[in-house]
Amino acid sequence: MADPKRLKIRVDPDKCQGHNRCKAVAPELFVLDDYGNAREAGDGTVPAGMEDKAYLAKSNCPEFAVEIIED
């Protein structure tokens, strides 16, 4: 794959119910609060090489709370 697009992830806090699937499949991309609800790590930028993991997190979130934005 030549020069993949830069991706950004975002967790919609109103949709997230803390299933922790995102954290399980892509631990580098998410952080959890004291209640187990997820947030994107840092500003959500997906480091190069981790695009697949980002999509995996999105497609395993039962609440459809993970969004991916292509820059």
Added chain:
Amino acid sequence: MRARPPVTDWATDFDHLDPRWVTDPFPIWDEMRTACPIAHTERFQGVYFPSRYADVRAVAYDTDHFSSRRIIVRETPPPPIPAPPITSDPPEHRPARMVLLPAFTPDAIKKLEPRTRALCNELIDKFIARGTADAAVEYAQEIPVRLIAHMLGLPENDGDLYRRWIKMVLEDGITDINAVIQASTEMQQYFMQHVQARQQAPGDDLISYLTTVEFKGQRLTPENVIGSLRLLLIAGIDTTWSGIGSCIWHLAKTPPDRIRLVKEPDLMPLAIEEFLRAYAPVTMAREVKQETTINGCTFKPGRMVLLSFPAANRDPEMFPDADKVVIDRKENRHAAFGLGIHRCIGSNLARLEMTVAVEELLKRIPEFTLDGNVTWSEGTVRGPRKLPIRFA
């Protein structure tokens, strides 16, 4: 026991305790999904059964029209026995849930992993030399009972008591309301003495956490604490027992999947999610609070809705090859732990128990087959209750 006549039409007269449903519900749900995606019955004083993922999701999300004050379909509704947060609706639900959540985050649960592994091996030690075992009774059942006791700081050997109460609430209680009331009274007495002891001398366990945690500057009342303990016991044991049992059942009857997991242990997390999807143990219910229409079906107030996460998980519109167990399925938004605000608080614990139970069993006994008749529980929680395996 079976006063109800056999079912002749699943769309308008279903009975979720019918022996055919209990043994193998999947073909029935597939038929319903195409013929009548929101089935109903006049049995149990009126119940609806959505079988499509989208409709299950719609009901789970709509807390305005569907209440959790009754979450089990029974022949006679009991006097309400509140068990917040599972029986709560907004706005009471959120604070009751927030108190429990910190004890169940992935980091908090991770600490239980060593005890879980040790526990699984202690159980395997007891039957490995025999060459046969009832994997439901001697293995799957014992793990959640002992682990929850460990977590609460109670004697691991009190498991028999817990199982008795759970059976009274979840199974006998469907047709015999006195069983529910009796179990609640016994649990109340049992937990009261432990709560009082922790108030005197708190330790490093979940009961101590609950007796000392402050919410908006206030401690929980002993009644609140006991309510939560009752819920954790009822919600955490049969469910996980069933989840572990279904994994083992599948692996016993599907050698290629078992062999693959032995060879590729890294697949375990995906496989566990797939088992949760395909054999989701828990079907909840809601009471219709206000009339509403979903997918062309009108829901009448006072009636119940079975919220079948297991049926939703088999919907081919949501999951390609929904009727196949694909242990390396990559996209898996299954609903085994519910959808929306009541998402299972114990999901991280349940996943740990299931993963470790299957891993340790495969390490010690990589080859096993079914060895006789399997029986299944009925009602709210579905899983094997007799699971004879042979490995000699």
